[in-house]
Amino acid sequence: MMQQSPDVLDNLDLGVPWTTGLFDCFQHPTNAIMTAYLPCVTFGQIAELLDEGEMNCALGSYIYLAMMPALCSHWLMGSKYRAKLRMKYHLVEAPFPDMVFHIYCPCCALAQEFRELNNRGLDPSLGWRQIVEQQMENPPPDQFMAR
Numbered sequence: 175m176m177q178q179s180p181d182v183l184d185n186l187d188l189g190v191p192w193t194t195g196l197f198d199c200f201q202h203p204t205n206a207i208m209t210a211y212l213p214c215v216t217f218g219q220i221a222e223l224l225d226e227g228e229m230n231c232a233l234g235s236y237i238y239l240a241m242m243p244a245l246c247s248h249w250l251m252g253s254k255y256r257a258k259l260r261m262k263y264h265l266v267e268a269p270f271p272d273m274v275f276h277i278y279c280p281c282c283a284l285a286q287e288f289r290e291l292n293n294r295g296l297d298p299s300l301g302w303r304q305i306v307e308q309q310m311e312n313p314p315p316d317q318f319m320a321r
Contacts, residue, residue: 189260194289199285216285227302259291
């Protein structure tokens with residue numbers, strides 16, 4: 175077995191850890207219950223934020239719901255948006271690929287994604303439009319407009 179030098183390991187960029195674990199569902203109990211009964215709604219909320227309003231919550235929910243009975247193929251959309259979230263925030267894909275999380279534990283994966291967005295200041299339950307309106311009303315203090 176070939177050993178890698180410390181320089182190679184130091185340059186390996188794995189990403190940053192998630193703010194919560196996969197099974198920390200009850201850190202946000204309202205979402206945990208919603209996701210357990212209506213995972214399609216949680217998916218729609220996540221998709222709306224990650225698509226920056228291009229897909230609304232209702233359409234995302236419908237697509238996810240329609241894919242559930244179709245050979246249980248909802249994991250395709252779930253893993254696609256989990257990867258999109260990971261790329262956006264440079265999150266680590268561990269200990270399994272995104273697809274595995276959405277095949278074997280889709281509700282836990284959706285709840286973790288919801289919490290990640292929420293912990294980063296984007297409450298998926300508000301929707302894209304309301305988040306943008308809030309950001310326009312309350313811009314970060316270190317930003318200003320100049321002529």
